[in-house]
Amino acid sequence: MSLDPRLPAGWPALSFREAEARLTAPGAPFAIATVPIRGVPTRIWTTAPPTLRDLFRIAQGHRDKTFVVYRDERVTFAGFARAATALAHALAAAGIGKGDRVAIALRNLPEWPVCYYGALLAGAIATPLNAWWTGPELAYALQHSGARVLIADGARFERIAPHLAECPALERIFVTRMEPDDRATPLSAVIGPVADWAALPDRSPPDIALDPEDDATLFYTSGTTGRPKGAVGTHRAAATTVMAYPYSASRSALRRGETPPRPDPSAPQRAALLVIPLFHVTGCHASLGAALYGGHRLVMMHRWDAVEALDLIDREGCTGAGGVPTIAWQLATAAREAGRPLPSLESVTYGGAPAAGDLVRALGEAFPKAIPATGWGMTETSATFTHHQGEDYLAHPESCGPPLPVCEVRILDPLGQDLPPGSVGELCVKGPNLVRGYWDDPAATAEVFSEGWLRTGDLARADDESFLTIVDRIKDMLIRGGENIYCCEVENALYAHPDVIDAVVLPVPHPTLGEEPGAIVALAEGARTGPEEIRAFAAERLAAFKVPVRVVVWDGLLPRNPAGKILRASLRTVFAETSAQNGSPSSSGR
Structure with a gap:
């Protein structure tokens, strides 16, 4: 300890x-x-x-406390609960029930928790989609999940609109934060504007039997390579x-x-x-x-x-x-x-x-x-x-x-x-x-x-x-001439440098050893630390075979997905580029 x-x-x-x-x-x-x-x-x-409906009931008890603040909009727990219940009844009236998927393609907005719980209270499987995805990526998730309903904000709807014909299971689309469009129903037509949620009728959710082991959510994995998988979570x-x-x-x-x-x-x-x-x-x-x-x-x-x-x-x-x-x-x-x-x-x-x-x-x-x-x-x-x-x-x-x-x-x-x-x-x-x-x-x-x-x-x-x-990660571990190198260990040594604010360790091909460690780092604003200084710093903390043979100083933070994982695949070409440029054991700039 x-x-x-x-x-x-x-x-x-x-x-x-x-x-x-x-x-x-x-x-x-x-x-x-x-x-x-x-x-x-x-x-x-x-x-x-036991279920997310039970959690919803707990939330209702907080009543007039402020629940969400977004810019100049403020929503109480009571307003959120009434809007979610109104949406749940609208979904149920449209024939949406247990096991149906309701896709949610929104940035973080007050409407997000309302749509999520509206789907859950109707007995459906809430299916959040990555708001950073492109149109084809959103279309893939809609096809794969077989979502019958999509709720989107304006930016996401614009991306998916050219691909709607590719989503045959999709029956209803609700939109928010956009101009009227004949292909979709304004979400406000069902739950009203955000400022009026607290004035909606105080109703009970639809009477649907829910068990703790019923399917509740379908989240797509945030992997950095390949197609995302849909992970099915229970209440x-x-x-x-x-x-x-x-x-x-x-x-x-x-x-x-x-x-x-x-x-x-x-x-x-x-x-x-x-x-x-x-x-x-x-x-x-x-x-x-x-x-x-x-x-x-x-x-x-x-x-x-x-x-x-x-x-x-x-x-x-x-x-x-x-x-x-x-x-x-x-x-x-x-x-x-x-x-x-x-x-x-x-x-x-x-x-x-x-x-x-x-x-x-x-x-x-x-x-x-x-x-x-x-x-x-x-x-x-x-x-x-x-x-x-x-x-x-x-x-x-x-x-x-x-x-x-x-x-x-x-x-x-x-x-x-x-x-x-x-x-x-x-x-x-x-x-x-x-x-x-x-x-x-x-x-x-x-x-x-x-x-x-x-x-x-x-x-x-x-x-x-x-x-x-x-x-x-098992797939990210490096093996240098038979010696295991754990990338996280090397990255932690780099993070210990006061100027390093972001770091990733990736393989550099070697003709006889197989691969060696290379590092890409981002520095704090105004820092001027060079690659050789960073390698020397790492050498004081790591065995020689773990010290990065190349260091690239990246301009800005390293690219990451919304889950915070570094997009390693997109960075693997960096060392090939620097090798072609100078063949030196360390490099700077990007």
Whole structure:
């Protein structure tokens, strides 16, 4: 365990196992039971909402609290609930019911959660589509899912309109934030304008029987190569995630020797800056779901800008912020340069991509009062699977935390045998938050799902307390002359350089060794560090065979998909280009 000087004297007051046992005992706030899920005994939270409709009912109880802020628009929980219910009845009246897919192609707007829950309350499978996709990509998802309904904003509708004939299952299209079009129905004709949602009739949702194991969501994986797969999540899988952050906060309090926090309706409302797309499970389940459960305010940004984010956090008194690690880095850098420690900020949480251990230090310098938090998850785990914060994170800065107590982890060798703590192998996971498989793809489902377990394709190690560290993707690991090189380890060494704000390690072909590591880095604004300086810095921290043989300094941040994953495939040509230009062991500029 790290001896970080910021850890308080006497910490931990309670061992990790003792804290977990106290919180999950029968009758405790996070009590656990074992139930069969698809024939496999699985641990569940007994206090979690069984379905997303139950989560919706919890959200209705927050009534006149502000739920969403977007530019000058403000929506209460009551307004959101009435609009979602109105849409659910309209969908039901149009013949949409259990198992039908309702596609949602919107940027982060107040309408997004309304459309998502409108579909769920009608019994349909909510199918969020990537708002960054092109017209053909959107058409593929509509075809693949067989969506009967599409709800889109103006920009997305313009992209899909030339491809509507390619989507024969599509029967109805609703649009928002665009001029009238004969091919679509204005969403406002069903739910009215945003400002009038609170005045809609207060009705009950359609009377549809929902079971925790009913299909609820169809999220497309955010892979960086190939066609995305449609991951089918159940109501229980999605609803499980809302327990993650409250549990982690309670465990941290016990470890500090404090009483775990309890819900207090009279306490000031918490608010979070939302910069993660809602069409990604982190934005939808971990952020939106948490806000509905806890009555928190979500402050949406039209487009990410670190300086504007500082202003929004100040104006709205945001207590939480985060996203992917890159956004956390940018927020910390902007705050430090502007001398704005943001006193309202209590936590900065991030995930979706590996985070360098040095990010904890950067956040502590920028936001002295904010607790850093991180976790790991994927589309197939419905977002958060591991999580830790505060002192546990400081003590394990390279780790993404331990699995939630309803989740289980195995580290397997290539023959499928369990490895001892500290060994690197393939990460396999199990829990109630796993999706049930891939839409219309039994071969892909059988390849990675078996007896309740999911083979993630990640290389990882776990310590004696199950604190998990992601080492690399199996397919991204480099082998230099028979020596394994984990890209994440090299990237973390590069991130430790004070000028490096983004980094990726990729293979450089070699005629006899097979491949060697190369690095592409982005530097902080104004930094002038050269490739050889970065290689020398890495050489002080890594074995010689792991040090990048080439370093390219990229102009701006590295290209990423909406989930925060670096688009490695699009960067693989960089080293071929630099080799052709100069053949030197290091390169700069781009």
